[in-house]
Amino acid sequence: MSNANPSPAEAAEDAVNKRYARLLSLRTKVVDGKGAWYWAHFDPILIRNPDTNLAKSVKLKCSLCDAAFSASNPSRTAHAISPRC
Numbered sequence: 001m002s003n004a005n006p007s008p009a010e011a012a013e014d015a016v017n018k019r020y021a022r023l024l025s026l027r028t029k030v031v032d033g034k035g036a037w038y039w040a041h042f043d044p045i046l047i048r049n050p051d052t053n054l055a056k057s058v059k060l061k062c063s064l065c066d067a068a069f070s071a072s073n074p075s076r077t078a079h080a081i082s083p084r085c
């Protein structure tokens with residue numbers, strides 16, 4: 001099956017997958033180095049559309065309290081909105 005002409009949904013999924021991969025490698029780099037300590041508790045997660053099973057967005061999940069939040073501005077400040085952590 002040729003995929004020379006991806007649908008908008010497929011193109012969007014491709015962008016989301018790339019963003020997810022970038023976050024994963026960023027996290028690895030930061031946690032191994034002297035980066036922001038809070039990254040140690042953040043896991044990038046891929047949100048899928050339950051209807052199409054296509055990846056639709058990337059979020060960060062806190063491994064301490066299970067709060068999920070936007071990956072666009074990962075910082076301890078962004079996460080401080082969670083009262084549980």
Ligand SMILES: [Zn+2]
Pocket residue numbers: 062063064065066067079082084085
């Ligand atoms: Zn937390």
